[in-house]
Amino acid sequence: MAVSAAEGIDIRPLNLAAMVREASITALVVFALAIGLVGFETLDVPGGVAIRTRFADVAVVMALAFVGRIALILLREHRPRPVLIVAPILTAIMLVLLLSETIFGSESGAALKRFMPFHDPVVLWGVVAVTVILAVRAAYAQTHVSSSLTLEERDARMDRIGAGVQRAARLLGPLLLGAAIVLPFMPFADRRVLDIGVLVLMYVMLGWGLNIVVGLAGLLDLGYVAFYAVGAYSFALLATQFDVSFWVALPFAGLMAGTAGVLLGFPVLRLRGDYLAIVTLGFGEMIRVILLNWYSFTGGPDGVSGIPRPSFFGLAEFSRSVPDGTAFHEMFGLEYASIHRIIFLFYLILAMALVVNVFTMRIRKLPIGRAWEALREDETACRSLGINPRNTKLTAFGIGAMFAGFAGSFFATRQGFISPESFTFIESAVILAIVVLGGFGSQIGVVIAAVVLIGLPEFFRDLQQYRMLAFGMAMVLIMLWRPAGLLAHREPTLRLFGRDKKPETNS
Amino acid sequence: MQNSFAYFLDQLINGLTLGSIYGLIAIGYTMVYGIIGMINFAHGEIFMIGAFVSIITFLLLGMAGVTWVPLALIIVLVVAMTLTAIYGWTLERVAYRPLRRSPRLAALITAIGMSIFLQNYVQLLQSARNKPMQPVVSGGVQVFEQQGYVVSLSFMQMIIIVLTVLLMIIFTTVIVRTTLGRAQRACEQDRDMAALIGVNVDRTISLTFVMGAALASVAGLMFLLYYGVIDFYIGFLAGIKAFTAAVLGGIGSLPGAMLGGILIGLIEAFWSGYFTVEYKDVAAFSILVLVLIFRPTGLLGKPDIEKV
Known part of the structure; x- marks a missing residue:
């Protein structure tokens, strides 16, 4: 006192x-x-x-x-x-x-x-x-x-933490990547750990994809799972109906999802923030309803089963004995183990997620990436500077959808079975929560959020029924506590005097 | 059969009933949007809570031996409206008020979080199973007959439609004639100015949420009576459709919300009646998209001028 x-x-x-x-x-x-x-x-x-x-x-x-x-x-x-x-x-x-x-x-x-x-x-x-x-x-x-603390003090403090994390990301990023690369060879990495790792990486990839749409371009997309579903179904149907292999179908699935994104985005992208959110949500539900009811094409509630597993780049299969072809363990002279496939899936999704990451990091430095961020900050100003808002938004929407399509085909090949059950609104909300929690636009934030939101609950299976409750509560509390997102820190992408120099102040 | 007038009439009655329910929910969306400019995404969940409170009250009344239907209905109505209104009030107080000056996305995401939270809250407390209820009101009157196809208007449908009309009249009177209504309209136009001339803005916004939640709970009760079965997930679809109704009628406009609700109900009923029942949700969403593209202000909405 x-x-x-x-x-x-x-x-x-x-x-x-x-x-x-x-x-x-x-x-x-x-x-x-x-x-x-x-x-x-x-x-x-x-x-x-x-x-x-x-x-x-x-x-x-x-x-x-x-x-x-x-x-x-x-x-x-x-x-x-x-x-x-x-x-x-x-x-x-x-x-x-x-x-x-x-x-x-x-x-x-x-x-x-x-x-x-x-x-x-x-x-x-x-x-x-x-x-x-x-x-x-x-x-x-x-x-x-x-x-x-007052809101401003708290904001300033969290901003410092966010900036700290972002600075640490230079170190943390490679560190995390290294940890991910050696993870399958760790002694504790059994099947369960690797499965959780694959799951977390899937959400990291989805989070990074959605980050382009929500974080960079500032378009609140509540129906992201629709493109995930389009990718998954494109791949599943191609693979089961036309016997196309994973590596051939993957780009096609991404293309389909991207096209779906552009087609759906075209009419609605001129809408303002919250209207756009509701319309995308509607689209997400529409696609799910169509998948559920177009029985002859998608199998309705039965879904698509018997989706082939990915092969080792078309060279070898991951099974004990392959009638016509090589098995992975024979190719490398290893003892057969079922975990080989999971390790391969782990590296596959890791590589796919990294592609998204590198793409995002690079495109932020291109004119189009800068236009996205400018559009997020002020649409009217952008318009007066000659940026076409609709086309700019459309590219963000389409690219985000394409990455969701890639993730969807990975999901399909990993599960071997897909049904509309997997593509509900909750899924969109989870991905969005990862982006929000991580702080809109922060790449490392997405990773941390995915580990916390997806990884932790998987280890505490008995809390499963409380998971979504805690999830909703976390979304509310984080927004109340820090409306910009937990680790949000917007580093200017361009500086007048370089990184460490400060402009001289003329008094 | 599908070409007969009787069939058409049947769908019309179904559509009007359904539309009344959507309209009552839509009013909550439109009022909140009008006054604080946010989409209260959790409003569908408030409707669902209203339905759950109703079924619990019905069961308790059944145990207490209240068998006279009108009395039971009135008690359930009062209890559901009161308890659900407090949920609406708490929702605003806890989740939305601190964010009133924050970016719109923050408020929307909070609302989504609240919606997920409330859904799972009810699921945890009342289990995920369907909750069926015996029909409380049965019987009806025959209104039309054609070639053996009997069109009847059940007492249930009558209650729903009459109650909706009654609530609309009360509600419009409150908005147009009372001090509270004037305060609400003032806050809608300019919150800061309203505060300057002595309107208690916080209280007005709270009461808006209370009114919206009360109406949603009536819709929840009607849903329970009409379909006879509820679960914790009903709020999601009903909420989206009611929001569609509010947008269709012009968000911010009260008669618009009711009109939009009726239209969505009719579209759904006729779509199910004449095309396929599976794609009725797709129909509702397509309408939402079309309206937003071609008439973003809705049927009765005022144009929104963007100031820089």
């Missing part, structure tokens, strides 16, 4: 009644929110739906809201000490309850567990996380002048 008082922050006398009233209102609102959906659970019983009550959970949620609100008020009024005492105690109690079985043995632990609010430990871990954050904030407020 002494610290902040000395700095001259005005500490109002605490109005206890007002504080309790504010917290009560919060608890009341939470009650109204919770009573319907938390308080009653609809159960499926033969012949209809029955109801079970969960009033205890409602009460706990209300109590938490009340206490939490009081803690926030205390922090706001520069009185962090009670929070600093209570929050760790609460955390400790929760942790004891959560870990009761390991601490006290199964019998008394189970007895203790009955006192646990919510029967799902995941929710409780969430509560623990909140109390820990409150404790940390209180500790911060105790030692610093102001516990909460």
Whole structure:
């Protein structure tokens, strides 16, 4: 307290009644929110739906809201000490309850567990996380002048972090690349790890592709998965109907997706931001509905199965014995192992993702890339400078779609089976979240976001049902906390005086 | 059969019913867009929550022994509107208010995040299974007959259409005649100026969300009554279609939203009736694209002048 008082922050006398009233209102609102959906659970019983009550959970949620609100008020009024005492105690109690079985043995632990609010430990871990954050904030407020930063301060600080990451990217990028290259030869790299690696790289590639559209050109595309689907189906149908190999079909699938992008983009790209978002979303759904219902062409809900696996550049197959041709392990004189194919897929998607990355890095320096970024910043100014907004946007849209098509054909050949199920709106939202989380336009940000959003949940499979919930919440919190995207930092692509020199200021 | 007038009439009635539901949701989109210029993507989820609160209230009333249908309907209506309105209020307060001065994309992405969150929130709490409900209102009147093809107007459809008209009248009165409505129109024109002349802008925006959510919950109740089955995913498609309706009618215009809703409902009903039922969603989206290309301001919208 002494610290902040000395700095001259005005500490109002605490109005206890007002504080309790504010917290009560919060608890009341939470009650109204919770009573319907938390308080009653609809159960499926033969012949209809029955109801079970969960009033205890409602009460706990209300109590938490009340206490939490009081803690926030205390922090706001520069009185962090009670929070600093209570929050760790609460955390400790929760942790004891959560870990009761390991601490006290199964019998008394189970007895203790009955006192646990919510029967799902995941929710409780969430509560623990909140109390820990409150404790940390209180500790911060105790030692610093102001516990909460203003939006500008926070922005400036995150901007420095973003810039730091971007500078580190020079180092981090090659480092990550090196790690990815040696990953398959690490001792811990079993099938599961590699599968997750392939999945993460797929989303990195999709994220980089969408980054061209959203990050560079500033066009919010909510139907990106449509082009992914076009690529996947183009490849799958070519491969199964006409027996075309992966390497021949790949450019064609990209071309088809790119064409789809240009065709769909042409009529709608003059729309403003949020209209464009909704229309692209509509297109995404339309393509899914068509895939679902055009039975004779796409197989409808049954999808396309028996999609051939990629061969080793057409030279060898990844199977134990190949009737007419060479097997990969024979070609290199290795023992047969099924993991060879996965390693090959891993390197394949790594190479494809890198192509997208290099392409993006280079095209940003070309006039067209500069035009994209200029268009994102100010369309009217661009128009008056003689940039054709529609064609410029169309190239971004088409190129982004093409990369989605490449990723789609990789997806098809990896799965061996595709159906419209894989191309729902959620998929678009996930890719968008990766771009947003990474900070629009940041290449390294996409990688970090993909690892966090795709990789981590794969390792915690039992949290699967909470994944999308956390996902939506993360999107909201990140936007509230930093509307420009987490690692957003816009390095000027062109400087008047070179990188390190500063222009002299004439006063 | 498809050429008869009776068949046409049947589709017309279906379309009007469906359109009423879309229209009620569309009003929420259009009001929010009018006042803060953002697409409240989570509005479809509010509609879905309204439907869930309704089914829970119905089940509770059934357990409590309330069997007189009109009373049950009124209780469910009041409960659903109240609880869902609080969801609308919280949504604005927690997720949108801090972003009011941020770039539009940030608000839109927050709304998408909120939509994903609410969907999974309901899925976790109420399971992903379909929730069927016994029909509450049954029976109807025969309105037309042609060569043995009977066209009937069920009491359910009557309730839906009458309730929609009633709500529209109440709603229009609120907007045109009350202080709140005047404040809303003032905020729509110029928020800063409205604040200068003493309009409580925060409160007005909050109330806009409350009203939109209440209407969406009525739509949710109607959806539940009409189809008899709901799940946590209904908000997505209904939300997009209602947004299409709002754009079709001219976003920002209240009569436009209702008109757009009715048109989308009719298009969907006639498309299903005369072409294929599978592509009815494609039809709705195509309309959205066509409207945006040829008449971006919608049917009843005012032209939007871009200032530099």
